[in-house]
Amino acid sequence: MTEELSPRASASEQGYEGALRPGTLGEFVGQAKVRKQLGLLLDAASRRQHTPDHILLAGPPGLGKTTLSMIVAAELDKPLHQTSGPAIQHAGDLAAVLSALTPGEVLFVDEIHRMARSAEEMLYLAMEDFKVDIMVGKGAGATSVPLELSPFTLVGATTRAGLLPNPLRDRFGFTAHLEFYGEDELARVVSRAAGLIGFALSEQGIAEIAGRSRGTPRIANRLLRRVRDYCLVHETVGDTESVRAALALYDVDEHGLDRLDREVLRALVERFGGGPVGLSTLAVSVGEEAETIESVVEPFLVRTGLITRTPRGRVATRLGWAHVGAEPPEISQIPGGGRTG
Template sequence: MSPAFEPDDVVSPVAASEAEIAFEGALRPRSLAEFVGQKKVRGQLQLLLDAAAIQQRTPDHILLAGPPGLGKTTLAMIVAQETDRPLRLTSGPAIQHAGDLAAVLSSLVPGEVLFIDEIHRMARSAEEMLYLAMEDFRIDIMVGKGAGATSIPLDLAPFTLVGATTRAGLLPNPLRDRFGFTAHLEFYETEELVRVIERAAQLLGVTIGAEALVEIASRSRGTPRIANRLLRRVRDYALVEGGDATLAVVQAALHLYDVDELGLDRLDRAVMTTILQRFDGGPVGLSTLAVSVGEEAETIESVVEPFLVRIGLLSRTPRGRVATKAGWAHFGVVRQSDALFGDDL
């Protein structure tokens, strides 16, 4: 007979969700000293913050550029933490009118850190308002319409803008030039990811061996966010199976979640197999490829392609996407022309 459960034995969904949020917060470093990787960027940021503290002024505006998952949001939080200032979070897609930005800027307190994620997706009218705000801490509010419209200047409290973008090339030059410091975040090496995963495992209470750490790191696509996500799935697998996160457990868990030895997931393989099998290795255009795999073209271009190109499985040419020799070899697919005519051609 199974034991009866007392009310205290049942964990409510709300409590479980709050626990997961707490875990996510605990995984984020709270200082530049705790932040793993990006050594050059950390040194540059530390110098910028220290100089501002010595001069008793707000730090210069900061632009963080790089692929998703490398720590841009975490660095913005660290800037606020290290300067002991409040942090305001928003995103470019949420600012679709100049009035939206004016409401945010006018409510800032002196020295506050404003973080705008995906800043390249802001509305153009808001971008133009931001120019003056960043440079002179002032915005102009238009009152009225037509010939009777007047501009009323509104002074702002000094603030530090931290902008994050995955596509720095889409930012207009006037906006990019107003940032006092631009940091370009790079993908992580396996050794750095091992340190990230080891720290996260300690915080999550996961017992994991050295070989298992390297296995997760090598499949994380050079991205700490993916490394932490894979660690959580390994933790779940080990919890259900009733054991530690050994190398065999890691391999079994990642196989279950369709993450192969190179870190390719379901969508990566769908893109590559489509190019190899349906289009005989390419070239194939982006829109055609997107329709073939049933995915948005922007997702393929911004998420899938950069990784496949970086590890040498795919090449981008003026005529379209082309599989490389390494791509053919990894998937073990024979080119149709070779199968038909042999290697004499």
């Protein structure tokens, strides 16, 4: 039987992800270089009794950008104001947020590359001189009124750093590039989370979840929750067999591919002979939006070497053919070339 949920776990069911977030840099698992760099930055600012430089966190979803922003505020012992790029569609939206900040407050803007251009231009001055210009009136009688701001630290998060305009990117004093996690690091993430929710999980079970988490802590925590639910309902222990059964029920295979991943890979191999095939055609063949395939499915399939992108379209690799149990053509144009078999 699984263990009883801890008091902390029972209070966290409505905010599972939040309950598992580390509160300090010391508790944060992985990203060792980023943690050291960030720790030095915050420690130096504290000793100088000055607000830290603005921080840009770049990397794929689920690696801890939001968590690190919360840790920055906690380490500085300052409040945190959270918003997102899509929510700031006018300069006035940004002015309202900035004018409400208290001295030393940390402003976290998720998906900062999706801010409106007018707001980005206002942010340039705010980041450098802690002031903004507010336009009063309209037409020929309009005047610019400078508004002084309290010193603050901006923490921007982006999954697509290349979309940030150079003037904005250059105003960040520190840029951290978050990398995908190794299986050992993910095992530590799963072990820590299992302890926090009071779920007994074997070392082999931990390794199974870590190996199917696509290098992403958010996915590891999500799979852990599904395994916990499976064991609770079926009244089993968190051993390897139960973990495999739970993940099979939720269509997560031994490589971390889910139903949509396999559908895309199978369509590429079985319907289009391994490719090349265009993104829009591939998306239509599986009944999904092209943006979903490009941003959600494709990065993992490319990173694991199951497909590759070419100027002519997407192509299944030898590993991709093998994963769906199909034999590549005898003379193949797939990556690796030459004869097969």
